[in-house]
Amino acid sequence: MKLNYKQLILAALVLLVSSCKEGDWLERQSPTLITEEQVWNDAKMITSLLANYYNRLPAHTQLDNGWAEFASYDEAMWSGNDDGRNNIISYGFERWRLWDYSLIRDINLALESIERYGNTLTAAQKTQFSAELRFLRAYQYFELVKRMGGVPLVTKQLIYDFSGDPTPLQQPRNKEAEVYDFIASELDAVKDQLGNSGSNTRANKYTALALKSRAMLYAGSIAKYNNQMPAPITLPNGEVGIPANRATDYYTKALAAAKEIINSGAYTLYQSNPNLGENFFEAITKKVNNREVIMAQDFLTAKDKRHGFTYDNIARGVREDNLGSSAVTPTLNLVEDYEYLDGSSGELKNRTADNGDYIYYDRPQDIFANKDARLYGTIIYPGTSFRGQEVQIQAGVKVWNGSAYQNVESNTLGANYTDGKLLTGTSGPQRSQTEVSNTGFYLRKYIDPAPMASTRGVRSDMWWVRFRLGEMYLNAAEAALELGQTADALQYVNTLRQRAGFPANSLKTLNIQKIQNERRVELAFEDHRVWDLKRWRIAHEIWNGSTSNPDAMAFALYPYRVVRPGDPKDGKYIFEKLAAPRYRAPRLFQLGNYYSSIDQSVINNNPKIVRNPFH
Template sequence: MKKFYISIALLACLSMNSCKHNEWFERDPKSMITDDQLWNSPTLLTSLMANYYNRLPALHGLFNTGGTTEIDDAMWSGHRDQNWHNDFQFGDDYGRYWDYGFIRDINLSLENIEKLSLKLTSAQKRLFIAELRYIRAFVYFEMVKRMGGVPLVTTQLVYDFSGDPTPLQVPRAKEYEVYDFIFQEMEAIKEDLKDNNASKTRANKYAALALESRAMLYAASIAKYNNLMSSPISTPGGEVGIPAAMANSYYTKSLNASKEIISGPYALFNENADKGANFYDMLNKKTGSEVIFAKDFATGLKVHRFAYDNIIKSMTEDNESSSTISPSLSLVESFDYLDGSKGSLRNKDASGNYIAYTNVQDIFANKDARLYGTVIYPGTAFKNNPVRIQAGVAVWTNGRYQLTSSPELGKNYDDGQVWTGFDGPKDDATDVSNTGFYIRKMVSDAPAASTRGTSAANWWPWFRLGEIYLNAAEASFELGQGESLGYINSLRQRAGFPANSLSSLTMDIIRNERRVELAFEDHRYFDLKRWRMAHLVWDGSENDPNAVVWGLYGYRVIRPGHADNGKFIYERIRPSRFRRARFFRLANYYSSIDQTVLNNNPKIVRNPFQ
């Protein structure tokens, strides 16, 4: 009976004048978007682009709480069920990224815009195509810096059901060919991205130049430093390893891109006279002219929980956990003193006696202001409230100090003054600093940012001008050009150093400047890899202050009648929760390729040591 009624309806419609053009049957569906709607609607295409931007990969970034504990800049101090962060060894698959599903989606979108976007203006079509090519190149960069050369696929691979899959089996490109592809793509599209120049969250011309600046610096470094190894890491087909003769060309490309950005519309953030607060504000305020390209967040729409997971202990709101990242003493000491001396903290004199400081923060006096903007240390404040960091008391007994801590945070000693601060530090504890330091950088101070209901909306920086200055300095230095010094001095002056604080440069200085300027921004792991230094820094030695995370605990002196009574001394400690030194092997310079990929494509060459 049902079929009968449908037949009657069909005949009736065909006999009616209103159905003569089949309008009744050709209505757009209500539950799906058609190709014509998607590829011809700037609004829908912008939504598609937002999805793709959201899929851009990172290793530790994008507020992935705990990721940064896997390097020497911090340790894990959160839930014990994740204490593997402190017993971490770099596995063969560490950092692996091989996302050809994403590449396929981008290639499909490019082909569909070319064929189906008939109602877009030429300017709209050109811009969307350029953005897609930018995202694809970004993905290829994220793959090559982890895996070495990967298959370069720029069109859809469509199976013809012939039973022969070999046309779909694309071999790996040479490592340098992937870097060349990224450069060529950026050169081809950068002018097409100019309509986005006012945006910091969509690819624009300067974001393209920033990708050039970074990627070409990586390629140059690998070409130089890999070949300086006693046994360079390479494969016979060049899937891994870049010829040394290519280094200067890549350094030049990086430098040229950096210079174009520096001469563009951006400026180092310098809106706050307080140099330390200024450095924090740079990434927290979402204002100013330093950030070139960022992943954005918005309260009520898309937020992250970095502040929720890392707010200082005494300022938790509705958190069940907090303070999951404890910065390392090694990081804190990498920030130099403003007089130019090295940043080692002076807790003892040449004879091995404790140095007593009048105020708990005095040991950090006259330090690079970037330290304040990056780390919360004793005697500072957050959200306009003083932090309460004090490990315990040092009681003078029988000619020596006896260091004691309270079993309870925030408890007073017998003299009615603080024993152990509510913010710790406390050894072998959860949700409180284990090193004596908390992370400040990118922990939002906005109202309710550390609550579950609101969370934080400060952005994640993909590229900012501070990095570009560092890229320019490094490339210029490697090319033997004197302008590198000016770039470094500009960053140091922004951090409180006097003008022209350095009169000469070394690569060690440049490397340290990258560490302090870009701390917790997802650079150090890849920097040490491209310089071929990772196996030397994370050497597995239990006596190495970089392979092992150390802390610094401050104690209030109890020594009645002595000039040091009421002052503070400091002790270097290895937190109990940090179990094993980081160990990076030569095999870790290139992540292993998943066995499923190797099984599906016999043309794929394994990485060295795998």
């Protein structure tokens, strides 16, 4: 039997070879073979395997893999080289595809092996290890079902008997609802057996509850909103589509799981920094004394477990490595979804309502005054700083010729105008230059402020948050709203808004559209956007492929310094909103994108697998 875990363990072991008598040579045990009994009775070896399994959990976008996809939707665009992500004519049906049973196979093998060979493990050790493996398997099934719909539920090793007949190994797809039900039942079964209290890198009771809350919310949304479509997306045997009458049950489970975490006191919203924008940034990125993060994929420079996310995405003018990039840059679309603290629309005010003249600001950052503090914690915008350094964001100058303004811009970053003052910021924006923002904004969330983190030699050990308490508040709010418990839903949402600077009880009424916007601004760049739009069944409306639909296009904000000598407006700042340069195709999400296509090789190997709709 091929045991990949043995290769992993052998790579980590230092084999000590002791001297032996010449006559014992043929009787020595091989120093390179490890028996089943050795593996499954050694807690350290099992823990090493678990670490490998945690690292193999899939994610569409995360800091060490897939992060470029942040620029494929409407949170950001691609300002780096090779801008294919700015020209996505339509999302391919294979996008988000996942049909990987290798991790499930390894987990099933591990569960059976612990039970069979783990004779010297204590009962408590066997219980905890088995519970952790089942959690990981449930997590993997959630990643499968949210992409593919119903998949075969395999919980035992499938072993070929070499009879020439593979049909005993060929399982049909389970119903989509059955997979979600399996996830819930597994998490219920293991949550009190996981141990790892206080850990934010290994599963514990609250991690299981967090996964359950998210999965049940997805299931409830599909049960409700898929069935509200003019033509619900289904398959005859339920492999795709969840009956509408299941929505209440799923929402109830999502709410109960989130409430148990919130009410436990085991986690609290991060509120340690009086600067609310910095506080929100720290809530996601700070590793020490942060009780908001429930589970993260951690990295550690000292162990050479690092990634290049900061190197590839730091603001151009403050990068530490001349070859660093500024690839993923947030869009104006996202910026304007952060409301003003008086509750008004987040649309930035760059023109007067009466005559359409520019609004003149004393400083670039003034146009963002009194905005939701989560904006500052997520995005670097004009007039702000990073690592204590000003991030110069200025597109050029507007020179008054007596009757109108003329644009003057430069491809030389940091260049001065003829008056000796700044013409173009060291961080752009630029209309055509690469590796500098084309939108007028840069990422702050997940950009590592540690010295040398944006260099090739050091890189970053910023962690990737899988679950945090802020999401649980939003899960609880949405589920409560769907269950008609509006007062509770308002309380959960307003708690998060108050942390962002809004007055207490800032929202008096609530609807699903408001919940959708709160998730957009709270969870931006945390790998939620595409999955949220899919489960609400509005992705095809938001990204409809039309250039006249502002949601399907990417927009930019360009600041200019006014050059108007002798006039009170001289030296002030005005802003232009424009379609983002280098962005060439509106996003198009088709009905066939709600469930990814199944590769033909899978169907060839197992004729019992039915295709997803529209493929």
